[in-house]
Amino acid sequence: MNVSRFLTTTSQYAFLGVAAFLSLFPFLWMVISSTNTSIDIISGRMGLGDAFRTNVANFFTLVDVPLVFWNSAKVAVLATLLTILVSSLAGYGFEMFKSKARDRIYSLVLLTLMVPFAALMIPLFMMMAKTGLINTHVAIMLPTIASAFIIFYFRQSTKAFPTELRDAAKVDGLKEWQIFLYIYVPVMRSTYAAAFVIVFMVNWNNYLWPLIVLQSNDTKTITLVVSSLASAYYPDYGVVMIGTILATLPTLLVFFVMQRQFVQGMLGSVK
Amino acid sequence: MAAGKTGGLKRYYDLNGWLFIAPSLLLIAVFLVFPIFRSLYLSFFSGKGMMMKFAGFGNVVRLWNDPVFLQALKNTVTFFVVQVPIMIVLALLLASVLNNDRLKFIGFFRTAIFLPCVASLVAYSVLFKSMFSVDGVVNQALFATGFIDTPIGWLTEPFWAKVLVILAITWRWTGYNMIFYLAAMQNIDKSIYEAARIDGVPAWARFFFITVPMLKPVILFTTIISTIGTIQLFDEVYNLTEGRGGPANATITLSLYIYNLTFRFMPSFGYAATISYVIVLMVALLSFLQFYAARDRS
Known part of the structure; x- marks a missing residue:
């Protein structure tokens, strides 16, 4: 091995090493800090402390953890399932039943991709206020269900769905909805898995809309709880760390279990 | 029949x-x-709460005389003009190094650098807030390595607060963009690189004259979606600055200002809606840019 080759290899490792360290450090910091007191955290203590149990205990006194977790899980899972159902129906419909009118509508649907949420939140808030849905989880979910991204993702993936399967099913006398449910869904399960991972992440981490709609403590999700704990005048960072761990754990878990689907979904939904 | x-x-x-x-x-x-x-x-109405009256283009006129709006617009533009290029270049460099399968532990590096985009926006903002406190771990580290001799006021000085926001977004989204580049690079024919190597083309030149031109469509695409994302920046600044966009409005963004106008004070629905249309116009402009660039290709 010559010297210049060795040098570039070393510098590549150095570059990656620094990047990986910086990427992982906040996660490490989160774990270390969960064992420290608030004072130690804001004065940058890097060692493990002995305040972990106190922090957990304080977190559980301040926050109704099972309820908050239930709220988050309920909203994220339900909204995700509904999004996937409605959007896969549409993706399948647009691709399988092509017509000029529907293709024109599809372009309009794609156009909604560029609508920023900031321009929707005021009318949506007024709409929810008028229908008495403020402070309900239904209000959180309704505007998130129809997603042009996911419709697009399903339409693109449907192009790979073997039409012979559909023709065979038709010959067997299956109705269109039966073909969708009993043939399309099982065949496309990896597409569904990837979509699930991506949409679940988005819903679990959703912040601005819940911040507007959920106003009482018994409806709040984990992201709102972490945010309000951290924006106190003198936040107890030990407690905040327990919150960030609980908020991050489910998405980390989903990521590690379904890493392949995650990357596939991420690339696919925006391709 | x-x-x-x-x-x-x-x-x-x-x-x-x-x-x-x-x-x-x-x-x-x-x-x-x-x-x-x-x-x-x-956006054609003005007034507070439900007491609204028709104002024509009154709100648009109000925009140009509203220092907070102008500040928010300036901040938002500053964020994407500075942050997006830094992130794209960083993501490209990382992807091109990670595309080398001969390196060991490549899987570990890929996962590690990608991991930030699994973190929730609120959680990481809060983590950054604790890391960048005056006596916090970042200032301690900079002090220990001799980069600074007085602590940086990341959350108290307007300039450094902006830097902190940029650092935070870069941390969260570089890995995300990197994945797109990595996927695109794996589609480039390896023999092109081999040929260039045999001809004695150095690594930096291979990067600039082969990789970058081949990835132009993806680079354009990620630049536009990153810019659109940054135009709508909210969660990070809200959670780094207790919802104020401080210090002294140094980090207030258009979305944060809209939120404050609508939900923090007595709501000015009409005026806030006008500002939201500023975002709509900015995003629309960028989307059409992307659309035309994509059409030229095909």
């Missing part, structure tokens, strides 16, 4: 087509199309 039969079949086919897309269309109509026109309508 035959014609009637195909007509019926066609109707049946068409009906099914509409039924499958109906739920999505209904939801999009109610929760997207209606609100976007409603904000446009609202």
Whole structure:
């Protein structure tokens, strides 16, 4: 091995090493800090402390953890399932039943991709206020269900769905909805898995809309709880760390279990 | 008879087509199309709370005389003009190094650098806030390595608060962009690199004259979606600055200002809706840019 080759290899490792360290450090910091007191955290203590149990205990006194977790899980899972159902129906419909009118509508649907949420939140808030849905989880979910991204993702993936399967099913006398449910869904399960991972992440981490709609403590999700704990005048960072761990754990878990689907979904939904 | 039969079949086919897309269309109509026109309508009204009166273009005039709006616009533009290029270059460099399968532990590095985009926006903002406190771990580290001799006021000085926001977004999204580049690089024919290597083209030149031109479409795409994302920046600044966009409005963004106008004070729905249309226009402009660039290619 010559010297210049060795040098570039070393510098590549150095570059990656620094990047990986910086990427992982906040996660490490989160774990270390969960064992420290608030004072130690804001004065940058890097060692493990002995305040972990106190922090957990304080977190559980301040926050109704099972309820908050239930709220988050309920909203994220339900909204995700509904999004996937409605959007896969549409993706399948647009691709399988092509017509000029529907293709024109599809372009309009794609156009909604560029609508920023900031321009929707005021009318949506007024709409929810008028229908008495403020402070309900239904209000959180309704505007998130129809997603042009996911419709697009399903339409693109449907192009790979073997039409012979559909023709065979038709010959067997299956109705269109039966073909969708009993043939399309099982065949496309990896597409569904990837979509699930991506949409679940988005819903679990959703912040601005819940911040507007959920106003009482018994409806709040984990992201709102972490945010309000951290924006106190003198936040107890030990407690905040327990919150960030609980908020991050489910998405980390989903990521590690379904890493392949995650990357596939991420690339696919925006391709 | 035959014609009637195909007509019926066609109707049946068409009906099914509409039924499958109906739920999505209904939801999009109610929760997207209606609100976007409603904000446009609202932007012609002024007043607080439910006491609104028609103002014509009054709100637009108010924009140019509102120092907080101008500050928010300036901050938002600063964020994407500075942050997006830094992130794209960083992501490209990382992807090109990670595309080398001969390096060891490549899987570990890929996962590690990608991991930040799994973190929730709120959680990482809060983590950054604790890391960048005056006596916090970052200042300690900079102090220990001799980069600074007085602590940096990351959350108290306007300039450094902006730097902190940029650092935070870069941390969260570089890995995300890197994945797109990595996927695109794996589609580039390896023999091009081999040929260049044999011809004695150095690594930096291979990067600039082969990789970058081949990835132009992806780079353009990620630049536009990153810019659109940064135009809508909210969660990070809200959670780094207790919702104020401070110090002294140094980090307030358009979305944060809209939120504050609507939900923090006595709501000015009409004026806030006008500002939201500034975002709509910026995003629309960028989207059309992307659209035309994509059309030129095909």
